[in-house]
Amino acid sequence: MSCYPFFIAENQKTENSPGAENPLRAGMRLEPTAPPCVVVIFGATGDLTRRKLLPALFRLAKQRLVPAEFAILGTARQPISDEEFRENMRAAVTEFSDEDSLDEAAWQSFASRIFYRGGEFSDAQLYGELKTKLEEIDREFNTCGNRLFYLATAPDFFGLIAKQLGEAGLGQRQTAAPGSNQAWARIIVEKPFGHDLESARELNQQLATVFDERQVYRIDHYLGKETVQNLLVFRFANSIFEPLWNRQYIDHIQITNAETLGVETRGAYYEKAGALRDMIQNHVFQVTSLIAMEPPASLSANGVRDEKIKAMQSVRPLPADDIDAFAVRGQYGPGTVLGDTVAGYRQEPGVDPNSSTETFAALKLYFDNWRWAGVPFYLRSGKHLQKQVTEIAIEFKEVPHRLFKDSDAPLQANVLVIRIQPNEGISLRFGAKLPGQSLRIRSVNMDFRYGSSFGIKAPEAYERLLLDCMLGDSTLYARRDMAERGWEIVTPILEAWQKPAADFPNYEAGSWGPQAAFDLIERDGRNWRKL
Amino acid sequence: MQLPVGKTLDVQLVERQLTQLWQGNAEAREDGNAAVLRARVANLLVYVADEEALQNSQEILNDLTAIHPSRVVIMGGLLEATDQDIEMSVESVCQTDKRSGARRLACEEITLKAQGKFVSELPSAALPLLVADLPIFLWWRSSPDTANKTCDSLLEATDRLVVDSAEFVDADRDLLKLNDIFSGKSYDHVGVSDLNWARLTFWRGLLADFYDVATYRSLLDSVNLVEVDHVSPAQGATLAPQALLIVGWLASRLGWKLAEKQTNREDEQKFVLEFAKSSGAPVRVELKRVERDERKPGRLVRVELKSDATESASFKVCRSNDNLHILSEARLGDVAQSGRVMPVRNRSAAQLLGREMEILGNDDIYQQALAVAAEVLRRRGE
Numbered sequence: 001m002s003c004y005p006f007f008i009a010e011n012q013k014t015e016n017s018p019g020a021e022n023p024l025r026a027g028m029r030l031e032p033t034a035p036p037c038v039v040v041i042f043g044a045t046g047d048l049t050r051r052k053l054l055p056a057l058f059r060l061a062k063q064r065l066v067p068a069e070f071a072i073l074g075t076a077r078q079p080i081s082d083e084e085f086r087e088n089m090r091a092a093v094t095e096f097s098d099e100d101s102l103d104e105a106a107w108q109s110f111a112s113r114i115f116y117r118g119g120e121f122s123d124a125q126l127y128g129e130l131k132t133k134l135e136e137i138d139r140e141f142n143t144c145g146n147r148l149f150y151l152a153t154a155p156d157f158f159g160l161i162a163k164q165l166g167e168a169g170l171g172q173r174q175t176a177a178p179g180s181n182q183a184w185a186r187i188i189v190e191k192p193f194g195h196d197l198e199s200a201r202e203l204n205q206q207l208a209t210v211f212d213e214r215q216v217y218r219i220d221h222y223l224g225k226e227t228v229q230n231l232l233v234f235r236f237a238n239s240i241f242e243p244l245w246n247r248q249y250i251d252h253i254q255i256t257n258a259e260t261l262g263v264e265t266r267g268a269y270y271e272k273a274g275a276l277r278d279m280i281q282n283h284v285f286q287v288t289s290l291i292a293m294e295p296p297a298s299l300s301a302n303g304v305r306d307e308k309i310k311a312m313q314s315v316r317p318l319p320a321d322d323i324d325a326f327a328v329r330g331q332y333g334p335g336t337v338l339g340d341t342v343a344g345y346r347q348e349p350g351v352d353p354n355s356s357t358e359t360f361a362a363l364k365l366y367f368d369n370w371r372w373a374g375v376p377f378y379l380r381s382g383k384h385l386q387k388q389v390t391e392i393a394i395e396f397k398e399v400p401h402r403l404f405k406d407s408d409a410p411l412q413a414n415v416l417v418i419r420i421q422p423n424e425g426i427s428l429r430f431g432a433k434l435p436g437q438s439l440r441i442r443s444v445n446m447d448f449r450y451g452s453s454f455g456i457k458a459p460e461a462y463e464r465l466l467l468d469c470m471l472g473d474s475t476l477y478a479r480r481d482m483a484e485r486g487w488e489i490v491t492p493i494l495e496a497w498q499k500p501a502a503d504f505p506n507y508e509a510g511s512w513g514p515q516a517a518f519d520l521i522e523r524d525g526r527n528w529r530k531l
Numbered sequence: 532m533q534l535p536v537g538k539t540l541d542v543q544l545v546e547r548q549l550t551q552l553w554q555g556n557a558e559a560r561e562d563g564n565a566a567v568l569r570a571r572v573a574n575l576l577v578y579v580a581d582e583e584a585l586q587n588s589q590e591i592l593n594d595l596t597a598i599h600p601s602r603v604v605i606m607g608g609l610l611e612a613t614d615q616d617i618e619m620s621v622e623s624v625c626q627t628d629k630r631s632g633a634r635r636l637a638c639e640e641i642t643l644k645a646q647g648k649f650v651s652e653l654p655s656a657a658l659p660l661l662v663a664d665l666p667i668f669l670w671w672r673s674s675p676d677t678a679n680k681t682c683d684s685l686l687e688a689t690d691r692l693v694v695d696s697a698e699f700v701d702a703d704r705d706l707l708k709l710n711d712i713f714s715g716k717s718y719d720h721v722g723v724s725d726l727n728w729a730r731l732t733f734w735r736g737l738l739a740d741f742y743d744v745a746t747y748r749s750l751l752d753s754v755n756l757v758e759v760d761h762v763s764p765a766q767g768a769t770l771a772p773q774a775l776l777i778v779g780w781l782a783s784r785l786g787w788k789l790a791e792k793q794t795n796r797e798d799e800q801k802f803v804l805e806f807a808k809s810s811g812a813p814v815r816v817e818l819k820r821v822e823r824d825e826r827k828p829g830r831l832v833r834v835e836l837k838s839d840a841t842e843s844a845s846f847k848v849c850r851s852n853d854n855l856h857i858l859s860e861a862r863l864g865d866v867a868q869s870g871r872v873m874p875v876r877n878r879s880a881a882q883l884l885g886r887e888m889e890i891l892g893n894d895d896i897y898q899q900a901l902a903v904a905a906e907v908l909r910r911r912g913e
Binding site (some may be wrong): 022023024025026027028029030033035036061062063064067068069103105106108109113140141142144 | 732733735736737738739740742743744746748751781784785851855856859861868869870871872873874876886890894895896
């Protein structure tokens with residue numbers, strides 16, 4: 001059966017979409033529907049599949065964003081039947097869906113496309129069974145040989161699964177130009193992408209032996225968030241900000257990713273990760289690159305990602321002999337968070353009582369290029385901090401001449417804040433005169449909130465990212481060079497932090513991190529924002 | 532909160548009273564944070580021709596403001612009533628977030644009511660009240676008649692006209708009038724939206740989805756029968772606007788022309804149209820009335836494209852009997868291919884209107900579909 005999908009309207013074409021058209025698609029004001037395909041989930045009985053992937057796929061199906069020619073094939077170690085797997089997924093969708101009750105008819109239609117094969121990821125026989133099942137699904141559902149492999153497993157299996165897919169002939173390499181009739185295979189790799197630079201390169205190499213880079217989608221769910229996507233719009237669709245977006249007007253930039261949660265049940269995983277690996281080198285660097293990048297030539301996947309990597313390549317290498325001047329680590333001890341007394345990190349389940357794993361990291365980076373020369377970027381991320389907030393703050397320089405010397409309070413510089421969560425939005429702080437005879441100036445915030453302005457529920461990050469991958473749009477995924485560059489930047493820190501931290505725990509749960517983090521920024525005559 | 536303004540238009544007075552209303556809103560906040568952000572992303576002119584529609588519009592607009600904070604000017608023009616000069620009232624509407632209780636951005640509503648000969652003065656009172664530099668939408672809830680001076684004056688100032696052909700009192704006549712707006716060069720600057728067309732978007736999407744699969748797509752050329760089931764239209768229409776528009780869309784997208792000879796009505800329930808493909812091959816279209824108690828008048832129930840080329844094939848989108856789901860199914864020969872069941876998304880009028888306010892340009896696809904529908908109406912019974 002000739003099976004190439006002609007699925008995207010002229011105005012919805014992505015870099016990899018076919019050129020031919022379905023005449024009924026023209027001018028359709030609908031989100032593009034994914035092409036026929038099978039999503040193969042490795043780690044199908046795991047938490048990520050239950051909490052995020054299946055609910056997201058079901059929501060996409062209910063909105064007709066996946067076609068009738070669609071199926072899911074789950075695989076994991078447990079030897080369960082299709083029916084048992086469907087029942088598990090039904091329970092997951094019921095529990096983690098935001099709807100009050102499950103739509104039975106819609107679920108039955110969706111569930112009839114869900115299948116499962118159990119086995120060991122290291123066992124070639126499993127891949128043979130998957131291949132047979134996929135061919136059967138192709139025949140039954142017209143899924144056209146298109147496959148999306150989702151690696152929702154422990155990272156140790158990523159390379160192994162890719163290799164086995166290749167050996168089983170399931171990772172057909174994309175050789176033809178976009179728009180051809182070749183069936184496609186794509187692979188989504190969850191975080192963490194490697195443990196350090198060497199392991200990331202090795203994993204990239206393993207993937208590259210089977211898949212072309214165009215087929216590899218390194219997921220960073222931060223990039224699926226509406227506010228992060230709005231960064232591009234904010235910067236490049238508004239002419240008033242871009243002229244100020246440089247060293248002439250910006251004093252420094254602060255990026256904060258603060259969590260009130262501790263490591264919860266992820267102690268064993270977190271012991272091998274830490275805040276630098278878990279958050280900074282991926283999520284925070286992705287956001288940083290969107291702030292620091294130059295305007296892209298186009299909004300194509302590579303157009304945007306070329307500029308992001310160009311920006312990150314200009315990050316000044318951190319001096320191995322003076323890491324403490326640029327990076328701070330912390331670990332929470334017992335404390336009180338949101339009114340609850342919580343244990344210290346070393347008392348968490350699965351954590352070494354003498355652990356030196358950092359639960360907080362703060363960095364100072366410089367970008368050695370014309371736009372950002374001399375402008376420090378302060379980044380911080382931590383667990384069990386006082387407040388849940390992720391934001392980017394652009395702190396502008398003070399006015400060049402203090403005209404209002406007699407004002408009763410010092411003038412505060414303008415700050416543009418882009419909040420990623422919660423209360424996604426943008427606010428701008430500026431000075432205004434208080435009404436009255438005397439000249440008193442106060443800072444006021446002009447606040448734009450997504451939720452209250454548009455009243456439209458944004459899609460979940462995983463919905464957006466899964467659909468993008470099925471559509472062949474990798475703009476919101478990390479490219480190989482970006483994944484490795486993140487590790488390159490933090491390598492000197494990781495090496496320095498191999499030494500046990502004598503002062504851990506060095507911050508109280510529920511505080512804003514260790515004193516050293518305050519010293520890091522205050523040494524430069526600046527302060528972290530009060531959040 | 533509502534304040535009378537009096538009948539003589541004083542734009543400055545209206546602005547002052549709106550400011551007072553905003554201050555009142557701010558002071559009424561229970562959290563002590565006496566500030567409400569005043570934001571507007573559009574001007575929305577609403578024209579209604581009866582009291583019932585006026586009240587109904589206000590309810591819809593309250594929901595709309597959560598999506599599009601706007602300056603809204605509602606005009607109630609009761610032509611048949613005793614002459615009465617324009618009356619005006621202003622209101623600001625703050626939405627309260629159901630979860631947090633926080634007051635959201637709001638809209639400003641100015642209501643102008645006139646009766647009899649004074650109706651034609653409504654545009655001159657409404658247009659000076661618009662906020663500069665914002666797009667102007669006109670939601671016209673009456674017959675779209677450009678010979679009507681009020682309609683003509685408002686269209687002159689408007690960026691986008693929004694109508695709902697499901698509300699047309701005489702749908703056959705009003706669809707033709709709507710089509711005339713596209714033909715008249717005076718309205719080149721106006722984009723046109725039809726909420727009834729927007730209700731068809733999901734149907735069109737599902738029908739288009741079939742032909743993303745190349746195997747099915749090749750069968751589009753051999754379609755020779757289209758069956759459209761719909762609920763009987765409201766009084767005043769012989770054909771349901773939704774059915775006409777979906778047929779118009781298929782015909783215009785697939786290059787079918789209305790055939791020279793039309794037999795049309797076969798019986799009370801069925802209306803038949805004959806089209807010809809560019810190859811000259813015929814396509815028969817059957818519009819059939821069906822009874823569905825819970826469906827609104829004129830709404831689609833089933834659209835099925837059939838072909839009998841080398842083997843028979845059918846592509847069907849239909850409402851489930853319980854009206855809660857939409858089903859799509861393809862059949863090749865006697866074999867049912869993969870189908871889908873999706874929950875129906877009944878968008879409210881506010882949601883539909885909100886979607887239309889996201890776009891400014893013209894919808895060429897709608898225009899072409901409407902042109903076919905208008906041709907059908909003009910030539911029926913020939």
